[in-house]
Structure formats: C-alpha cells, structure tokens
Amino acid sequence: MGRIRTNSSTAEDLLIHVDRSAAEPLHRQIAASIRDSIRSGRVRLGTSLPPTRTIAADLGVSRGVVVEAYQQLVAEGYLTSRAGGYTQVAVESAPTPAGRHSGDRPAARTDFGYGRTDVSSFPRAAWLRSVRTVLTTTPNERFAYLDGRGVPELHAALTDYLNRVRGTAARPENVVICSGYGQGVALILQVLAARGARRLAVEDPSADDDARLVAAAAGLDVIGVPVGPDGILVEKLEQTDADAVVLTPSHQWPTGGVLSAPARARLIGWAQRRGAVVIEDDYDAEYRYDRSPIGAMQGLAPDTVVYCGTASKTLAPGLRLGWLLAPSHLVDDITAAKVRADRGSPVIDQLTFADFLTRGEFDRHLRRMRPVYRRRRDALLAALRARLPELEPVGVAAGQHVVTWLPHDLDEARVVAAAARRGLIVQGVSRYRLSPTRPGGLIFGYATLTERAIIDGVAALADAVAEARAPTCC
Structure with missing residues (x-):
C-alpha cells in the first residue's frame, strides 16, 4: 500500500523559518518556505499541510499571517483548499533528468507552453452529479457493445449544442465519438487514403503534428499552404492538387487569424470542384473575448466538411473526448475505422458528458472560465506593452495563447x-x-x-531580449 500523507506535520517538519528582523513580511517568508519545499520535492503532490492554527502556534505568529500565506500559494496553484477539508499540495515537483546536473539550467519559473487548459478549474462537483445520474438511471443494455459511433444520448446532446453555439448543420446520425482530436483526424485520413487520396494540405505554420504524422504513415504527401493575417491563403491552396485540407478557420493556430466569409466560400468552392474534403479543427472557438462568435464552416457545406471538436481545451485533455461531424458518404467508413481502432469510446464517459451538456453545465463552465482567461490574457498584453512594446501581438481576440512577431533585429532562436x-x-x-x-x-x-506569474515571466523575457540583442563576442 502507498504511504498515507497526513497533516500531522509541524512548521519545523516543513522547514518553515521566519526572520522577524527582515524587511520581507512574515506571510511572504512563510509562503516562500513552503513553495521551496514543494519545488524541491520534500513535500509531494497530495500531501496535506498542517492547519493554520498549528503553524501559527509553532512559529509564534498570528493565524491570519499563515492564512494569508496559504491563500497566496492557493492563488499561485501550489496548494488547493476545500471547505471543511485539508489544504493539500496541488503540484508535483519536476524530477531532474538522468545524466543532468541540477546546476546546468535553472528550473522553469514560468512556462508559456501552448495548448493547455486550466485543469485545476475542472467542474468536479457538476461532473460528479452527472456520473451519479448515469450510474443510477442508465439501462443495463447501454453497458454492452454498442455501435462504434457512440451512444445516441451524446449524439443528440452534441447536435443540439453545436447547432446552437457553433452554427453547424449537424444531425445525430452524422456524429462519430472519438478519443480526442488525435484519433479523430487519424480515422479521417486513414479512410481518405484508403479511398485513393494522395495529397494533404495543411496550414503553414501549423502545430498539427497529429495530421502530418498520420498522413506520412498512410503514404500521403503533405503540402504546406501559407497563412496570412486572416488564415490560410485560399489562392495558394487553389494552386495545389490536394485531395484534402486540414485547417483552423475560426482561430488559426498559431496566428489567431479568422477566415473571412468570402475566403470560406472560395475554399468550399475549390473543395467541391476537386471533390476534396475539408477537415475543420474547431479547437478553441468557445473562448472569445473581443469579437462576436464565428460560426463553423461545416454549417456552410456539411457534405464537404468534416468537423472535429473536443473537450480538451474546454474541460480537460485527460477526458479524451472528441467528436466528428462527418458527411454522410464518410460516416460508415469512419465508424468502421473507429471499431477497428478500439471498438468504441467508454460508455460511462459519453453518457456523463451527454448529461453534463443537457443540464447546461458545459455552458455554465464556459461562462465561468471566459473572464478568468480574459484577465490572464489582459495581464499578458499589459505586461508586453510595458516591458516589450516592440513585440507585435496577434490573435488576441480569442483562444488561450498569443503570438508576438519579433522585430527583424531579433533572432528567434537566440x-x-x-x-x-x-x-x-x-x-x-x-x-x-x-x-x-x-x-x-x-x-x-x-x-x-x-x-x-505572467507579469514575472514577461519581465524575465525582457532581460532575455536584451541579452539576445547584445553583440556577440568575437
């Protein structure tokens, strides 16, 4: 059995020390000591910390000082606290890779990694209510082998949601449930390759490693099509002989461009003339801040566009919940490919998400998270304006990341x-x-x-930019 982590430790056990003669406030000293213990791995993920009264008594400080320190660490994401429960460590220290000395490079203080969502805000209570509903009301036959497309309840719930929010022309019989976007695009490309497709166009730049790797494995040639301020350059796509194209028209990754209505119509016309398939990755359309919603391309041409959506950027990537809206002539082949891959996605997860959608909990979660992400985006833009005004931000109106172009005198790699x-x-x-x-x-x-963390990260980046601009020694 694993070791049970309790909250019976003391301030001394946590190596908390305070210096009353120092200028730094006591609550910051306490927070710094606990933070260092977590980062070093002395206090591990899931460990329950002592009550604030215990720490205060050990250190000879008021309980309010310890409460403030705990609240600061909760705000930073190091701790999590629940009413009536323990305060626990919420992060795992990063292990030192084998063969590397800890002094070779400082541990990451700020990670501006893309493609993540704040999983600490996952709506556990609402999800649990849906799980309980599913386990107490679902007929027994739903837990047997089902159609590879997924459960009818989720087909209906997704159809209602996507038609209402994303402007799709979805029908339940055209929905295929998959394990995230990676599997979804793999199923599509396998089917297209089997039908004779030979060339796949992708946006350039693009982070769609999933599509490129699967295309290569299936023997498809990959063609990069340049991206402009508003997304893929359709006139360049028309010069290719692609049989399919993968794109992110509602918020191009990574530049954030939104494909205009005339460009969408032109692109669909190209696809219909060639008999090509448009694969629409609608990866983060729900998070928008300064512009009106942009409908999905699938609503314009449901017989030409395969729509791909997931819960990875809205709820949590670990759910591995994704969905395809496939044209009628592709549904059966994609379903067969899904059955060959894994015989279908987990039933309980599908039914839970269907209930979650139907109850309106998904809408409530998005409404709750939009202002959170907007404040973080605003903090990033303000910090960039103050410390690095020469960097040009683009794609700021939606999503969970920002791109800044560098002046020509700055080398990206440096x-x-x-x-x-x-x-x-x-x-x-x-x-x-x-x-x-x-x-x-x-x-x-x-x-x-x-x-x-965003403000501190931009400050560190300003120093890095200054170093990159400095002349190199001969």
Missing part, C-alpha cells in the same frame, strides 16, 4: 535560448513552419498561469 537560461519556457513560431520564413515569433500560452 531569444528562446536566452529565456531558457532564465528559467523561462517560451516557444518560437519557426518550429511549426514547414518552410523557413521571417519574421520570427514567440508563442505565449497563458491559460495555466496566474497573473503574477
């Missing part, structure tokens, strides 16, 4: 390397290009960061 030396993880746009072009750019994911 900036990224200088940032890493300061414990700052930020990725460059160039690694997601199929063809090398300038200018360079940086990608800032902000969904999992506190506003304080």
Whole structure:
C-alpha cells in the first residue's frame, strides 16, 4: 500500500523559518518556505499541510499571517483548499533528468507552453452529479457493445449544442465519438487514403503534428499552404492538387487569424470542384473575448466538411473526448475505422458528458472560465506593452495563447535560448513552419498561469531580449 500523507506535520517538519528582523513580511517568508519545499520535492503532490492554527502556534505568529500565506500559494496553484477539508499540495515537483546536473539550467519559473487548459478549474462537483445520474438511471443494455459511433444520448446532446453555439448543420446520425482530436483526424485520413487520396494540405505554420504524422504513415504527401493575417491563403491552396485540407478557420493556430466569409466560400468552392474534403479543427472557438462568435464552416457545406471538436481545451485533455461531424458518404467508413481502432469510446464517459451538456453545465463552465482567461490574457498584453512594446501581438481576440512577431533585429532562436537560461519556457513560431520564413515569433500560452506569474515571466523575457540583442563576442 502507498504511504498515507497526513497533516500531522509541524512548521519545523516543513522547514518553515521566519526572520522577524527582515524587511520581507512574515506571510511572504512563510509562503516562500513552503513553495521551496514543494519545488524541491520534500513535500509531494497530495500531501496535506498542517492547519493554520498549528503553524501559527509553532512559529509564534498570528493565524491570519499563515492564512494569508496559504491563500497566496492557493492563488499561485501550489496548494488547493476545500471547505471543511485539508489544504493539500496541488503540484508535483519536476524530477531532474538522468545524466543532468541540477546546476546546468535553472528550473522553469514560468512556462508559456501552448495548448493547455486550466485543469485545476475542472467542474468536479457538476461532473460528479452527472456520473451519479448515469450510474443510477442508465439501462443495463447501454453497458454492452454498442455501435462504434457512440451512444445516441451524446449524439443528440452534441447536435443540439453545436447547432446552437457553433452554427453547424449537424444531425445525430452524422456524429462519430472519438478519443480526442488525435484519433479523430487519424480515422479521417486513414479512410481518405484508403479511398485513393494522395495529397494533404495543411496550414503553414501549423502545430498539427497529429495530421502530418498520420498522413506520412498512410503514404500521403503533405503540402504546406501559407497563412496570412486572416488564415490560410485560399489562392495558394487553389494552386495545389490536394485531395484534402486540414485547417483552423475560426482561430488559426498559431496566428489567431479568422477566415473571412468570402475566403470560406472560395475554399468550399475549390473543395467541391476537386471533390476534396475539408477537415475543420474547431479547437478553441468557445473562448472569445473581443469579437462576436464565428460560426463553423461545416454549417456552410456539411457534405464537404468534416468537423472535429473536443473537450480538451474546454474541460480537460485527460477526458479524451472528441467528436466528428462527418458527411454522410464518410460516416460508415469512419465508424468502421473507429471499431477497428478500439471498438468504441467508454460508455460511462459519453453518457456523463451527454448529461453534463443537457443540464447546461458545459455552458455554465464556459461562462465561468471566459473572464478568468480574459484577465490572464489582459495581464499578458499589459505586461508586453510595458516591458516589450516592440513585440507585435496577434490573435488576441480569442483562444488561450498569443503570438508576438519579433522585430527583424531579433533572432528567434537566440531569444528562446536566452529565456531558457532564465528559467523561462517560451516557444518560437519557426518550429511549426514547414518552410523557413521571417519574421520570427514567440508563442505565449497563458491559460495555466496566474497573473503574477505572467507579469514575472514577461519581465524575465525582457532581460532575455536584451541579452539576445547584445553583440556577440568575437
């Protein structure tokens, strides 16, 4: 059995020390000591910390000082606290890779990694209510082998939701449930390759490694199509002989462009003339801040577009819940490919999500999270304006990341390397290009960061930019 972690430790056990002669307030000293214990791995994920009264008594300080320290660490994401329960460690310390000394590079203080959602805000209570409903009301036959498309309850719930919120032209019989976008696009490309497709067009830049890897394995040639301020350049796509195209028209990844109505119509016309398939990755359309909703392309041409959606950016990627709205002529083949892959997605998860959608809990979660992400985005933009006004942000009106273009006198690789030396993880746009072009750019994911961490991260980046600009020694 694993070791049970209790809250019977003391301030001394946690190596909490305070210096009353120091200028730094006591609550910050306490928070710093606990933070260091978590980062070093001395206090592990799930460990329950002592009650604030115990720590206060051990240190000879008022309970309010300890409460303030705990609240600060909860806000930073190091601790989690529930009413009537223990305060627990919410993060795992990063292990030192084998063969690397801890002094080689500082531990990451701020990670602007993209493609993440704040899983600490997962609506556990609402999800649990749906789980209980499913387990107490679902007929026994639902737990037997089912159609590879998934359960009818989720087909109906998704159809209602997507037609209402994303402007799709979905019908329950065209919905196929899959294990996230990765599996969904793999099923589509396997079917298209089997039907004779030979070339796949993708946006350039694009982070769609899933599509590119599957395409290569299926023997498809991958063609990069340049992206402009509003998304994929349709006139460049028309010059290709692609049999299918994968794109993110509602919020291009990573630049954030929104494909205009005339460009969408032109793209669909190209696909219909060629008999090509448009694969629409609608990866983060629910999070928008400064613009009106943009409907999905699938609603314009449901017989030409395969719509891909998931719960990864809205709820949690660990759910592995995804869905396809497939044209009628592809549904059976995609379903057969799904059955061959894993015989179908877990029934309880599907039914739970269907209940979650039907109860309106998904809508409530999105309404709750939009202002949270907007504040973090605003903190990032304000910090960039104050410390790095020469960086040009794009794609800021929606999503969970921002791209900034670099001035021509800044080398992207040097900036990224200088940032890493300061414990700052930020990725460059160039690694997601199929063809090398300038200018360079940086990608800032902000969904999992506190506003304080964002501000500190941009400050560290400003120092890194200064270093990257400094002349190199001969």
